[in-house]
Amino acid sequence: MGRLKVNTREGDLSDVGYDFLCENKPNSRRNKKLLVEQIRKLRKIGDLPPVYPNxxxxxxxxxxxxxxxxxxxxxxxxxxxxxxxxxxxxxxxxxxxxxxxxxxxxxxxxxxxxxxxxxxxxxxxxxxxxxxxxxxxxxxxxxxxxxxxxxxxxxxxxxxxxxHAENEEPAWHIQHIPEIQSGKWWYRGRNEFIINSHIQEIPENGADVAHLNAIHAPSLLGGYDIRNYNKKWLGFCKHRWSAKWAACQEPDSRHIGVMKLLHEMYLFNKFTVITMDVTATQIGPSYVELLIKTTFGPMMVLQTVTPIEPMLQRVIHRVYSPPLLSPYATLLLYGETVMVARDVMVWNHKEYIRRPLLVKEDQTIQLHRRWYNQFYSENSPKFSFQKDNMEW
Ligand code: FES
Ligand SMILES: [Fe+2]
Incomplete structure (x- = not known):
């Protein structure tokens, strides 16, 4: 199985979600990167929004x-x-x-x-x-x-x-987080993923409430491989999530979207052992601050998404906590890495559907798309342009 990398400097596209290419083929592991490139070319992409938002x-x-x-x-x-x-x-x-x-x-x-x-x-x-x-x-x-x-x-x-595709001046700025700037919260570690998808898929996950109790419900001890993570013997331990997403309405914070998330880990369908109250503030198209309130104090995860190519994203998470919460923050980083890797496994292979088949409960996905649209402008590069002219 591909290994999840926590606290290493480099992520790799072949880390998550491509093991099936090599299974039962003893000699293919060496060629995994080649096989990943092949399947990347064959993959159905869908009708994409512009590839680089402002x-x-x-x-x-x-x-x-x-x-x-x-x-x-x-x-x-x-x-x-x-x-x-x-x-x-x-x-x-x-x-x-x-x-x-x-x-x-x-x-x-x-x-x-x-x-x-x-x-x-x-x-x-x-x-x-x-x-x-x-x-x-x-x-x-x-x-x-x-x-x-x-x-x-x-x-x-x-x-x-x-x-900015039109070279306009910044419409907003990213602010310093006082606890990080002053050194009150310590850096606790990082993870990095290289993902085969359009940038918008990644923030959209925050508005996709229904996926939480599907792929993030099985115990994190089951790992990230969504083909076999829902193990029977781990059935006594599950995660439960409830979430709401909304765009900010104030004129100077329209570039901000906020997800409120409640996470519970519970045992034997009954006893809640861990709860986390998460506020994920998406600031612009590519940066998220996740403030996690726990019984013992606050922690912070910062997420960035950077398009390396139209269909290749580098996603980084950096974790911060007060010094006393260090062991807890290390656990959080591990859990978060597993949970994100489950998403990565879907993103790496999914198609982008411009007009998805949504039910009432999915409506925040549509709201999120309308909100994200503000980051595209007339000259934002389109995928077909890239394909025709840049031998992508
Ligand atoms: S000085 Fe840069 S290429 Fe000559
Ligand atoms: Fe997710």
């Missing part, structure tokens, strides 16, 4: 980029060079050098506030992306020698950039 997207986590380091990230159909200056500030520029096309994030050198291209040493300012020095020329730096500078913000240990 909003703040996490490109990296703060500890990934130390002082004077540069990191290459490809996401949202763009190529980013993210670097940290000596003063600790983050700058994000387009990665490809306009001189002869080197990728400046691979071997580039950080000088003060500038990024130096490894190929011929042109230096680009992190402030505005303009070339400020060509070391071997006596002529002036041409004004067209510049790369795109991306608006970025380092918040809650993520590095976000603002992406």
């Amino acid at each position: 909003g703040w997207f996490a490109l990296a986590e703060s500890p990934d980029i130390k002082v004077s380091q540069v990191k290459y990230v490809a996401a949202l159909g763009e190529h980013f060079a993210i670097f940290r200056t000596k003063d600790g500030d983050i700058n994000v520029l387009d990665a490809y050098c306009p001189h002869l096309g080197a990728n400046m994030a691979i071997g580039g050198i950080v000088h003060g506030n500038c990024l130096e291209c490894p190929f011929h040493g042109w230096k680009f300012s992190g402030d505005d992306g303009k070339c400020v020095d060509i070391p071997y020329t006596s002529s002036k730096v041409p004004p067209s020698a510049k790369v795109r500078k991306w608006l970025s913000k380092e918040v809650n240990n993520f590095i976000f950039i603002w992406y």
Whole structure:
């Protein structure tokens, strides 16, 4: 069985939901990645919304980029060079050098506030992306020698950039969480998934109330493989969920949707042993703050979704808690990883249905779609465009 990775640095598309490709074939495990790519191509995609919504997207986590380091990230159909200056500030520029096309994030050198291209040493300012020095020329730096500078913000240990298909200014900002900023809550760990789906499927899960008591009801001790997780001998222990989702109505918080969730773990159909009161605040198209109130105190899970490609999402969860709740937070991270992996197993293989067959109780799915629609605009990239022109 694929292994769930908690606290490792890398997720992999073949981690969850593709074991069936190798079962009973002793030699195929080595080729699993190849088999995953094949099934990805054959998979029915459906009639997709635009592939990159407008909003703040996490490109990296703060500890990934130390002082004077540069990191290459490809996401949202763009190529980013993210670097940290000596003063600790983050700058994000387009990665490809306009001189002869080197990728400046691979071997580039950080000088003060500038990024130096490894190929011929042109230096680009992190402030505005303009070339400020060509070391071997006596002529002036041409004004067209510049790369795109991306608006970025380092918040809650993520590095976000603002992406907008019409290049509009940010319509909102992600706020610091005081308990994380002040160090009152400690970082307790992370997980990371690479998921074969459209970005919208992932936040929509929060408005899909009925799936909770289906795939998240069997005991988490049964694991994440939804083909065999509902084991008879674990029938004494189950999870029960009740949830409500609503979009915020105030004019300055229309980009926010809130899910209230009550979780109970109960034994022998009777005794509730654990309860959790969760408020999941979805801020824009790709970032969620989950505040979890337990009998012992609060904990926080932060979730980011970043489209690496139209149908490939990187999802990261980072867990925080007061120091005394550390063991509990570690358990929470484990439980959350298993539960999310169950969703991943569905997402990896499902089709997107533009007009789903919904019953009355599913109506929040429709509300969520209407709400999420605000993050698409006229020039938001469409999947067919990508397919025809980018050999995706
Ligand atoms: S390619 Fe970057 S300086 Fe020449
Ligand atoms: Fe779910």
